[in-house]
Amino acid sequence: MSSNVILTSNIAQLQLISQYVSTTVGFVILFFGVVGNLLNILTLIKLGNHKHNTSSLYILVKSFFDLIVLFVGLFAVILNHGLSINSMSTNVVWCKARIPLIYINGFSSFTCLCLHSIDTFLATSNSAYWRRKSNVRTARILIIGFLFLWIGHELPYFFIQDTFNLRCVSTNGAYTQYSTYFIAFGLFAIIPVSIVSIFGYLSYRHVHSQLLEDTHRPLSRLTKQMTSMALFQIINIVGFSIPNGIIQAYFLASANLNKDPHRQAQEQFVQLFFNVLLCGLYADSFYCYCIASKRYRKQVLDALKKFLKRNSWSDFGPCITFLLQFTYNGQQRCLSSHFSYDFDECGMCLYQILEPFLNNIFICILNDLNRPNIVHGPSNNVSLDDFILLLVGSDIDEAEDVKRAFS
Numbered sequence: 001m002s003s004n005v006i007l008t009s010n011i012a013q014l015q016l017i018s019q020y021v022s023t024t025v026g027f028v029i030l031f032f033g034v035v036g037n038l039l040n041i042l043t044l045i046k047l048g049n050h051k052h053n054t055s056s057l058y059i060l061v062k063s064f065f066d067l068i069v070l071f072v073g074l075f076a077v078i079l080n081h082g083l084s085i086n087s088m089s090t091n092v093v094w095c096k097a098r099i100p101l102i103y104i105n106g107f108s109s110f111t112c113l114c115l116h117s118i119d120t121f122l123a124t125s126n127s128a129y130w131r132r133k134s135n136v137r138t139a140r141i142l143i144i145g146f147l148f149l150w151i152g153h154e155l156p157y158f159f160i161q162d163t164f165n166l167r168c169v170s171t172n173g174a175y176t177q178y179s180t181y182f183i184a185f186g187l188f189a190i191i192p193v194s195i196v197s198i199f200g201y202l203s204y205r206h207v208h209s210q211l212l213e214d215t216h217r218p219l220s221r222l223t224k225q226m227t228s229m230a231l232f233q234i235i236n237i238v239g240f241s242i243p244n245g246i247i248q249a250y251f252l253a254s255a256n257l258n259k260d261p262h263r264q265a266q267e268q269f270v271q272l273f274f275n276v277l278l279c280g281l282y283a284d285s286f287y288c289y290c291i292a293s294k295r296y297r298k299q300v301l302d303a304l305k306k307f308l309k310r311n312s313w314s315d316f317g318p319c320i321t322f323l324l325q326f327t328y329n330g331q332q333r334c335l336s337s338h339f340s341y342d343f344d345e346c347g348m349c350l351y352q353i354l355e356p357f358l359n360n361i362f363i364c365i366l367n368d369l370n371r372p373n374i375v376h377g378p379s380n381n382v383s384l385d386d387f388i389l390l391l392v393g394s395d396i397d398e399a400e401d402v403k404r405a406f407s
Contacts, residue, residue: 014265018272026078026276033070033283037063039300040286046303054119054139055226059285061143062112066282068105072098074279077272096161100154103183107150108143109282110192113233115142117199120230123223124206181252188278189245193237200234203227225293232292233285240281247274 040063049056076098122134160172207227247270259267290297 014269018269021269021273022078022276025273026074026279029276029280029283030070030074030078032287033074033279034067036283036286037067037070039304040289042307043296043300043303046306047299050136052136053226054134054136055116055123055230057136057139058112058116058119058143059226059229059289062109062116062285065105065109065112066285069102069109069282070279072105073102074276074282077276096158099161100157103154103157104147104150106282107153107187108147110187111146111150112143113237114192114195114199115139116226116230117196117203117233120203120227121199121206124203124210124227126206126210180248185245185248185252189241189248193241193245196234196237200231204231221295225295228292229289229296232288236284236288237281240278244274244278247271 041060044050044056044060044063047056050060119134119139122130125131156175160175207224251267251271290300
């Protein structure tokens, strides 16, 4: 009798620990994940590199998928296991839709991660043939194609999932086995880890060989940045997916064993913990990128500054665009390259130093930007280089693009 009481008490303690872990660890991952992915989206949209760089496009799209996984997957776990709010679990529509939504967006996120690793391998190749394979048009087709593939893969789940005894369970044993063996162990562990590790290693070899050979085709700063970010993701995916794969392998090996209630409670706690921990893979990409790239850290800070200051200076945007259109050789032309640089996007209207510039706006209109100097007023002369520096900050690559727009 006393042993049963102790066993029941131990099981109850494990359930309380599970509740605590789901709430605390889950909220921490959810908070930092949402903030990190939003900063990724804000920075990449502000930079606009996703329009012409495939790696930036993969990272941007992956951030959207990661946000959905965190809200649909982790937030529901916190409500159900952490706060004991299970009303959503007993809803038939939510029961049928939740797992497919998690899997579709989770697989799509892993796909973008793998494609990013493959694209880095192509972009760093010495062969022009393989470098041409890395292009935005192909990347968009791959993203959309894989998205429809995962949607089709998860369609059966809508018909074989139902509620039973206040729980959401599968009504098809064969699909349950497929989900346990192939999805959890293959698609979420072995396949992505293998692809990212192999192509990450090959990309590292490309970069290392170019440094040793002192090649005449130096990598651009953007390619170097994306390569370092992709390589750092290897540590990320190995750190989260390998432990989860080991746990899944244990559950597969011990699936047919007879287990007492205490062991079942222990395994449920371990499974819940690693399910919550696996969500860290969708939450920490931003922080990995910041650690991997000093340039990306600066770009994040610049994007935040522009975003926070934008409202206070937004009224000057039309005036500056008007000024811009009438100052290049007397033609109505916007300062823009194929990267869509203009005063408003570059953030020129966000700096307080523009106040004297705007006070003398009509004087500036009368001056041709093709001259060596731009006249702000009777006593203020600013060189064209300083003017461009005002537009784009200290980013050398962007400054060169703006200069080419004047040529």
